[in-house]
Amino acid sequence: MRDDPKNWFAESVDVLTYNRNQRVWSIIVTIFGDLAQRPGDRISGAVLSRLTEPMGIKPEAMRVALHRLRGDGWIRSEREGRTSHYSLTDSGLAQSQAASPRIYQRVIDYPQTWQLSIAPPTRQGGKGARDKAMRRKGVLPVVPGVFLAPAQADTVPDSLTMTGDVNNVPDWLRDKIAPQAVMQSYEDLDAALERFAVMCEDMPSLGPLEVATLRTIVVHVWRKALFSHADLPPSFFPEGWKGVACRTKVMDALERLGQPHLKVLEGAV
Amino acid sequence: MRDDPKNWFAESVDVLTYNRNQRVWSIIVTIFGDLAQRPGDRISGAVLSRLTEPMGIKPEAMRVALHRLRGDGWIRSEREGRTSHYSLTDSGLAQSQAASPRIYQRVIDYPQTWQLSIAPPTRQGGKGARDKAMRRKGVLPVVPGVFLAPAQADTVPDSLTMTGDVNNVPDWLRDKIAPQAVMQSYEDLDAALERFAVMCEDMPSLGPLEVATLRTIVVHVWRKALFSHADLPPSFFPEGWKGVACRTKVMDALERLGQPHLKVLEGAV
Numbered sequence: 451m452r453d454d455p456k457n458w459f460a461e462s463v464d465v466l467t468y469n470r471n472q473r474v475w476s477i478i479v480t481i482f483g484d485l486a487q488r489p490g491d492r493i494s495g496a497v498l499s500r501l502t503e504p505m506g507i508k509p510e511a512m513r514v515a516l517h518r519l520r521g522d523g524w525i526r527s528e529r530e531g532r533t534s535h536y537s538l539t540d541s542g543l544a545q546s547q548a549a550s551p552r553i554y555q556r557v558i559d560y561p562q563t564w565q566l567s568i569a570p571p572t573r574q575g576g577k578g579a580r581d582k583a584m585r586r587k588g589v590l591p592v593v594p595g596v597f598l599a600p601a602q603a604d605t606v607p608d609s610l611t612m613t614g615d616v617n618n619v620p621d622w623l624r625d626k627i628a629p630q631a632v633m634q635s636y637e638d639l640d641a642a643l644e645r646f647a648v649m650c651e652d653m654p655s656l657g658p659l660e661v662a663t664l665r666t667i668v669v670h671v672w673r674k675a676l677f678s679h680a681d682l683p684p685s686f687f688p689e690g691w692k693g694v695a696c697r698t699k700v701m702d703a704l705e706r707l708g709q710p711h712l713k714v715l716e717g718a719v
Numbered sequence: 720m721r722d723d724p725k726n727w728f729a730e731s732v733d734v735l736t737y738n739r740n741q742r743v744w745s746i747i748v749t750i751f752g753d754l755a756q757r758p759g760d761r762i763s764g765a766v767l768s769r770l771t772e773p774m775g776i777k778p779e780a781m782r783v784a785l786h787r788l789r790g791d792g793w794i795r796s797e798r799e800g801r802t803s804h805y806s807l808t809d810s811g812l813a814q815s816q817a818a819s820p821r822i823y824q825r826v827i828d829y830p831q832t833w834q835l836s837i838a839p840p841t842r843q844g845g846k847g848a849r850d851k852a853m854r855r856k857g858v859l860p861v862v863p864g865v866f867l868a869p870a871q872a873d874t875v876p877d878s879l880t881m882t883g884d885v886n887n888v889p890d891w892l893r894d895k896i897a898p899q900a901v902m903q904s905y906e907d908l909d910a911a912l913e914r915f916a917v918m919c920e921d922m923p924s925l926g927p928l929e930v931a932t933l934r935t936i937v938v939h940v941w942r943k944a945l946f947s948h949a950d951l952p953p954s955f956f957p958e959g960w961k962g963v964a965c966r967t968k969v970m971d972a973l974e975r976l977g978q979p980h981l982k983v984l985e986g987a988v
Contacts, residue, residue, distance in 0.1 A: 566835045566881050568861050570891045592837050592879055596865060610861055610892050612835050614883010622839045623879050 455654035459664075462649055463504050466667040468642045469635075469674065474507055474515035480670040482525065482538050483546045483553070484709075485662060491712060492528070492535040496719040501663050552681055553673055556701045560683035563601040564616050567609040571595075580606055590627060590680035598682075616686075624688040632679050636692035639675050643668075643699035650706050658710035658718050665707050672700045724923035728933075731918055732773050735936040737911045738904075738943065743776055743784035749939040751794065751807050752815040752822070753978075754931060760981060761797070761804040765988040770932050821950055822942055825970045829869075829952035834882045836874040838864040849875055859896060859949035867951075885955075893957040901948050905961035908944050912937075912968035919975050927979035927987050934976050941969045 481501060486493050495516075502512060516536065519525045524542040528535045538546055552558065569580055572595070581591040584606070589599045597605055601613040628636075646668075656664075675696065684694050750770060755762050764785075771781060785805065788794045793811040797804045807815055821827065838849055841864070850860040853875070858868045866874055870882040897905075915937075925933075944965065953963050 563883070564881060566837075568835075568865055568892075570889060571862055593840055593864060595862060596837055598879070598881075608889045608891065609887065610867075610889055611886045612833060612881060612883050613886055614832070614881050617880045617882055618878065620839060620877045620879055622877065623837075 455656065458649065458652070458654050459504070459656065459660050462646060462664055463667065465642055465645045465649065466664065466671060467505060468638060469671055472505065472507075472670070474502070474511045475518050476674075477502060477505070477507070477666065477670055478512075478515055478519060479524065479546070480673060481662075481666050482536075482542070483550065484665055484669050485712060485715070486538065487543065487546055487550065489543065490537075492537045493712065494716055494719070495534040495536070497659070497715050498536065500659050500719050501666055501715075504660075504663050505667065549673075549677075552676060553669065554701075554704075556697065558683070558697075561600040562615070563613055565597075565599050565601045565603055565605070565611055565613045566592075567597045567599070567605040567611045569595040569597070569606040569609045585680075588677075588681040590682065592623060592626075598680075619686050621688070624686065627682060628679050628687050628691055632675075633688060633691060635675050635678065636696055639671055639696050640692040640699065642671070643696060643703065646703060647699060650703065653706070656707075658714045661707050661710050662715055665704060665709065668700060668703050668707075672696065724925065727918065727921070727923050728773070728925065728929050731915060731933055732936065734911055734914045734918065735933070735940060736774060737907060738940055741774065741776075741939070743771070743780045744787050745943075746771060746774070746776070746935065746939055747781075747784055747788060748793065748815070749942060750931075750935050751805075751811070752819065753934055753938050754981060754984070755807065756812065756815055756819065758812065759806075761806045762981065763985055763988070764803040764805070766928070766984050767805065769928050769988050770935055770984075773929075773932050774936065818942075818946075821945060822938065823970075823973075825966065827952070827966075831884070832870040832882055833885050834866075834868050834870045834872055834874070834880055835861075836866045836868070836878040836880045838866070838875040838878045840864075854949075857946075857950040859951065861892060861895070867949075888955050890957070893955065896951060897948055897956050897960055901944075902957060902960060904944050904947060905965055908940055908965050909961040909968065911940070912965060912972065915972060916968060919972065922975070925976075927983045930976050930979050931984055934973060934978065937969060937972050937976075941965065 478498065481498065482491075482493065485491070498516075499509060499512060516525070516527070519542075520527060523539055524545075525536050526539050528537075569577075572580070577594045581594055584591060584597050587604075589597050589603065589605075592598050595606075597609075598616075599605065605611060675693075684691065687693060747767065750767065751760075751762065754760070767785075768778060768781060785794070785796070788811075789796060792808055793814075794805050795808050797806075838846075841849070846863045850863055853860060853866050856873075858866050858872065858874075861867050864875075866878075867885075868874065874880060944962075953960065956962060
């Protein structure tokens with residue numbers, strides 16, 4: 451079976467899409483972040499279709515997702531004859547670039563100095579909204595209204611702020627940073643990446659579109675795991691967290707696959 | 720009037736006991752802390768009575784308070800003939816000595832480095848008890864379960880702890896550290912100490928018991944103000960806090976009065 455490139459590719463897609471809960475708009479965000487993050491980069495509708503087809507994404511679902519992302523100001527489209535070309539807006543580009551180090555760096559250089567900030571007392575309702583807004587920035591509410599972030603990070607106005615060293619990370623906080631569901635999602639990711647790594651030992655010669663599809667899936671499942679928790683160094687996580695192992699396997703997989711150029715992809719459809 | 724030492728003394732007592740809410744046991748704690756803080760120091764019942772009489776404290780109230788402090792393990796008593804002698808227990812001595820720097824130092828050398836600790840999440844009831852226990856140690860709950868203390872301070876077990884610099888003390892926290900009632904008590908104390916300082920310019924020659932009574936009252940009203948709030952440096956207090964001014968006036972008054980020796984006091988009754 452492994453001698454047939456088509457089978458190898460299909461099996462790889464199958465191994466890496468173990469996580470069936472894919473949102474199409476989020477996969478498009480992954481594709482642009484991975485392939486079209488320089489100003490001026492554009493991807494045609496045809497390439498987008500070819501990249502997502504092997505994941506079982508239907509053209510109609512793709513159209514809906516592109517429409518949504520345009521409405522959100524993440525991408526723009528230009529029509530040339532019968533073909534649409536999509537690119538990140540300035541805002542989409544900025545957000546994509548901001549997320550990239552966390553996704554693509556083999557080793558993350560976490561700050562030594564942290565900030566704890568205590569937001570002003572407020573009604574219970576206001577507290578929830580504040581915590582939610584901070585979570586969206588990747589900051590963990592240690593308890594309601596109390597935020598742990600790298601030093602110099604923005605926080606809720608009028609907070610008590612302190613910068614320094616974290617001396618003790620208790621187990622209850624580790625479990626809050628990565629609850630059982632997060633720990634399990636890393637276990638699953640690690641297992642899938644391990645299977646894919648073994649398969650890569652017999653990787654056949656792949657076309658650029660196949661490479662791009664596999665890259666997309668790897669980065670997408672990785673992004674999904676990463677952004678399910680706060681951006682904190684490994685020392686804050688429960689024992690047994692597979693985050694560091696997964697990071698290494700993701701970087702190995704991406705290196706092994708290589709990165710096809712946009713022009714090559716457009717020429718291949 | 721000021722030419723008569725008796726009048727001067729009575730007026731001084733009057734000026735300094737502006738705060739009528741005196742607890743007798745607490746005044747005895749002040750007396751031992753001020754006069755009998757070395758191991759082996761003893762004060763007779765007769766001296767205790769003479770020192771507290773001018774404050775309007777009745778012998779019966781004194782007996783009740785001494786009984787309570789003995790029951791609490793703060794003081795012990797020894798009977799010699801018809802006279803009782805009282806001294807601090809080891810525990811009373813240790814607690815008295817621990818409180819002394821905050822009461823008696825002209826300049827307090829506050830740490831530059833602070834600790835913020837976040838106690839584990841708990842039911843609402845447990846939170847209140849924890850906060851109360853920390854308050855008793857002079858530590859402020861910034862919000863429930865969140866404590867600001869000098870670095871290296873003990874805190875609730877299993878807390879997230881961070882040591883470093885406090886960057887921003889917001890107004891809501893200043894007002895929590897010293898609410899309006901605390902600010903007002905310092906205003907009142909400052910005014911009384913100011914009046915006493917003016918009177919001290921015409922201080923007549925006083926007997927050792929009178930000196931000790933005045934010292935007791937000064938230290939007592941000062942202790943009462945000090946221990947109504949957390950032990951934090953002036954930079955954490957609201958603008959206009961009279962704590963530093965009061966400290967200077969207290970130290971000036973105690974220096975002006977001088978400290979009578981226990982033997983001299985015992986010889987004077």
